Amino acid sequence: MDRSVVVAFEGVSKRFGPLQALDDVTLAIRGPGATAILGPNGAGKSTLLDLAQGLSDPDAGHVSVLGARVNSHSYPRRRVGVVMQREFVMDRVTTAEYAELFAAIYGVAGGRERILREARLEDRARTMMSRLSGGEAARLFAAAATVHDPEVVFLDEPTASLDPENKRRLGAWMKELAKTRTVIVTTHDLREADAFCDDLVFLVGGKLRAAGSRVELAARVPAEARTGHDAEDVFFHVCRADLERVATHDGRMLSP
Amino acid sequence: MKAMLVLAKLRAFDLVRTPSSLAFMLVLPLALLAVLGAVFANGHPFEERVVIVVGGEDEALPTGPGAHFVRAATLDEAEARLSSRMASAILVRRDGAWRLIAGEREALFAGGLADTLDDDPDADAPRIEITPLPRWGYVHFLFPGLLCFAVLTAGLFGMGHTMVRYRQSLFLKKLATTPLPKWAFVAAQILSRAALVMLQVAVLACAAWLVFGVPLDATRLVAILGISLLGLLAFMGMGFALACVIESEALMVDAISALNVPLVFASEMFFSLDSLPEPLPTLAGALPTTLMVRAVRDVLVRDAVDPLQIVGLVAWALATFGLSLALFRWHR
Numbered sequence: 001m002d003r004s005v006v007v008a009f010e011g012v013s014k015r016f017g018p019l020q021a022l023d024d025v026t027l028a029i030r031g032p033g034a035t036a037i038l039g040p041n042g043a044g045k046s047t048l049l050d051l052a053q054g055l056s057d058p059d060a061g062h063v064s065v066l067g068a069r070v071n072s073h074s075y076p077r078r079r080v081g082v083v084m085q086r087e088f089v090m091d092r093v094t095t096a097e098y099a100e101l102f103a104a105i106y107g108v109a110g111g112r113e114r115i116l117r118e119a120r121l122e123d124r125a126r127t128m129m130s131r132l133s134g135g136e137a138a139r140l141f142a143a144a145a146t147v148h149d150p151e152v153v154f155l156d157e158p159t160a161s162l163d164p165e166n167k168r169r170l171g172a173w174m175k176e177l178a179k180t181r182t183v184i185v186t187t188h189d190l191r192e193a194d195a196f197c198d199d200l201v202f203l204v205g206g207k208l209r210a211a212g213s214r215v216e217l218a219a220r221v222p223a224e225a226r227t228g229h230d231a232e233d234v235f236f237h238v239c240r241a242d243l244e245r246v247a248t249h250d251g252r253m254l255s256p
Numbered sequence: 257m258k259a260m261l262v263l264a265k266l267r268a269f270d271l272v273r274t275p276s277s278l279a280f281m282l283v284l285p286l287a288l289l290a291v292l293g294a295v296f297a298n299g300h301p302f303e304e305r306v307v308i309v310v311g312g313e314d315e316a317l318p319t320g321p322g323a324h325f326v327r328a329a330t331l332d333e334a335e336a337r338l339s340s341r342m343a344s345a346i347l348v349r350r351d352g353a354w355r356l357i358a359g360e361r362e363a364l365f366a367g368g369l370a371d372t373l374d375d376d377p378d379a380d381a382p383r384i385e386i387t388p389l390p391r392w393g394y395v396h397f398l399f400p401g402l403l404c405f406a407v408l409t410a411g412l413f414g415m416g417h418t419m420v421r422y423r424q425s426l427f428l429k430k431l432a433t434t435p436l437p438k439w440a441f442v443a444a445q446i447l448s449r450a451a452l453v454m455l456q457v458a459v460l461a462c463a464a465w466l467v468f469g470v471p472l473d474a475t476r477l478v479a480i481l482g483i484s485l486l487g488l489l490a491f492m493g494m495g496f497a498l499a500c501v502i503e504s505e506a507l508m509v510d511a512i513s514a515l516n517v518p519l520v521f522a523s524e525m526f527f528s529l530d531s532l533p534e535p536l537p538t539l540a541g542a543l544p545t546t547l548m549v550r551a552v553r554d555v556l557v558r559d560a561v562d563p564l565q566i567v568g569l570v571a572w573a574l575a576t577f578g579l580s581l582a583l584f585r586w587h588r
Contacts, residue, residue: 053433055587077435088427105434154433 006031006152006182007052011061014047014206021047023206024061029199031152031182034174036193038186038235039203045186048203049156052184053082066151078106081150085157085186087141089129095140096125099147106148118143135166142173153177155185159192171196190231200231202238210238305344305365306530308334312349320372326530336557339389340397342528345369347382354382359389395468400552401525403460404545407484408519410453411491412512415445419499420508423588432586442496442581450488457484471556479555486569487548493576494544500583519545524553544572 007029014022022044029035037045050056051063054075062069066076090098096112099119103111116122119139124132132140138158146153155174159167167189174183175196187193193200193214200217202209210217218230221237304324309317310331317325325347328334334346338357345358345366354373358366366384374381390396422428431441461480465472472480494515502508520526522536523545529537540546551565 050587055429055432077433080433082430082433084426084430084433086426088422088425088430090427102434105431105436 003030003033005029005064006066007184008064009048009051009061010064012048012051012058012063013060014044014051014056014058020206022051022058025203025206025208026061027201027208027211029182029184029201032178032180033198034178034183034185034196035199035201036185036187036197036231037201037203038188038190038193038231039209040239041188042205043203044206045203046156047206049154049184049186053080053154078148079151081145081148081153083141083145083153083155083158085160087137089137091130093129094125095119095121095127095129095132098129098140099125099144102144103147108147111147115140115143115147118146134161135163135169138162138166138170139173142170146177150181152182152184155183157186157188159187159189167192190235191229193231194229197231200234202235204239210234305362306342306528307345307347307369308337308343310334310346310348315349318347318373320369323369324530333558337528338387340553340557341389341394342397342530347373355385356382357385357387360386361389390469395464396470396557397528397553398526399460399464399468399470400549400556401523403457403480403484403552404487404523404525404549405520406456406460407453407487407548408491408516408545410449410456411488412495412515412519414449414495415492416495416498416502416512417505417508418445419496420502420505423499423503424505429587438581438584438586442577442584445496446489446492449492450485453484453488454481457481471559476555476559479561480552483548483551483555483561483566483569486566486573487544490544490548490569490572490576493573493580496580497576497583500580500585503588519543522546524549542568544569547572 005028009025009027012022012025013020025044025048037048039045047056051058052065054063054065054070054072054077057071064070066079068074068076070076096116099115100112103115108114113122116125119136119142121127121132121136121140124136129137129140138161142155142158158174159170162170171192174185177183178196178198185193185197198213199211200214201211210220214230214234217234217238218226221233225237226233304322307318307320307323307325308328309325310328313327317327319325323344326343328337328346331346331348334343334348335357337343338346338359344362345356347369348355348357356366356370356373363384363386366386370382370384419428457480458477461470461472461477464470495512498508498511498515502511518540522529522540523543524540525545529540529546541550547565547568551561551569554560554562554565
């Protein structure tokens with residue numbers, strides 16, 4: 001399959017006060033396919049995603065999406081869909097009304113029905129959003145964010161609050177979506193990344209540690225260190241030095 | 257019990273460790289005490305009766321114990337204010353003679369005032385005219401204030417608090433990832449709030465007309481709706497501007513409460529500003545609440561609109577929305 005660069009970061013740095021959130025990151029994400037952005041808390045995953053979504057601007061370097069340089073003022077919003085980690089559940093708004101809002105924002109005729117159908121919530125159309133289960137809400141948010149057939153879909157920790165069954169369903173949906181689109185997902189769940197993503201990006205302390213296809217990266221891990229879970233093996237291999245630095249003042253390790 | 261005490265301690269620490277909360281708890285009341293104490297050091301503003309003087313512009317205003325004298329341009333304006341209980345009496349100077357007009361309930365005061373004026377050897381004894389006033393006179397005064405209070409709450413709180421809640425709950429961030437333009441989002445807020453407030457104003461006005469005989473006809477209702485819309489825009493603009501610089505919901509509630517104090521009490525919502533010492537009435541006259549209250553009151557009691565009040569409200573709306581749109585960011 002011909003996979004072109006869809007999202008590119010060139011020498012991107014971003015600082016928040018004393019915190020260097022991203023430090024000279026150069027990275028190309030290809031599509032179609034699913035790419036997982038992985039790393040411990042504070043690695044810079046959310047900052048990277050914000051920049052890729054045009055929500056903030058880098059202090060240095062630049063970001064390109066679908067071949068064009070982007071920033072917070074100029075961004076191809078109609079070609080991109082975003083599912084956030086914590087979506088806003090509107091008070092006293094029904095599922096159908098929420099679907100109607102996003103169909104209207106993206107200007108998709110019949111979008112309301114499409115969102116409800118994709119989310120398998122046709123029989124819950126009149127249910128208040130606040131009464132949807134976690135799995136139902138996740139399906140609704142995903143369907144609303146992709147109603148306009150975006151070329152790139154960003155998902156920030158999409159399965160963080162889901163039960164195993166719903167995690168599996170959303171994962172399958174991502175995998176299906178990634179056949180024709182570029183899906184970029186941040187997650188803490190290494191096994192999930194293994195199961196649903198083709199490419200992996202590892203960030204630690206704002207620095208890019210490794211990026212590439214899951215298979216290629218796994219091949220770099222010494223045979224004796226492999227457990228059969230590619231993403232997990234690569235994570236502990238490439239991030240070992242960083243993790244060892246996370247120690248208390250008396251030398252005790254906080255992380256394995 | 258221990259858990260309750262620990263919880264109480266943590267809550268207290270939470271407040272004490274938040275400088276803005278501490279400021280609103282301690283500094284604001286102290287500042288208000290200082291300002292109000294200085295302004296009203298010589299007594300509270302409503303212990304004096306207001307007497308409106310018409311005519312005799314080349315003479316000094318009369319003085320008298322327990323009375324505060326202010327000028328009005330026309331007798332019509334003075335009568336409108338008398339009938340809505342904004343004043344206790346009208347003193348008219350015509351051809352060197354005084355004429356004192358008061359309602360039945362102020363007959364005693366009018367008599368005392370006439371005696372006081374009669375003590376002045378340079379002045380003629382005033383002729384007292386006791387006139388019937390509308391039974392619900394003060395309600396006629398109060399209604400524009402209540403209307404303005406409702407519009408203020410809907411605008412300031414409705415826009416300011418909602419925007420901060422949207423920001424905190426990441427709804428604004430979500431919208432930032434979509435092609436929805438800023439103007440469409442802001443216009444939607446205005447449209448939804450305006451539709452509800454217009455309904456609210458119409459219901460209030462009709463109730464005031466039916467129950468309390470507040471003078472209302474179709475023309476006046478349309479004028480009141482128009483003024484209320486301008487007022488709403490000014491108050492929403494203020495709330496929007498606050499929401500562009502304040503990110504915390506708790507701080508926003510404090511800020512709105514603080515802003516409400518001068519907007520409510522230094523306007524003519526509930527009490528006439530005539531009794532306040534200068535320059536307070538002049539300064540308060542420029543507040544959007546005062547402009548709206550006076551404009552609605554003019555429509556009701558004088559069946560007239562002062563263009564300056566309308567221009568003032570438009571200026572407030574433009575300035576606050578202009579500032580807000582310049583400051584607004586979907587995501588920080």
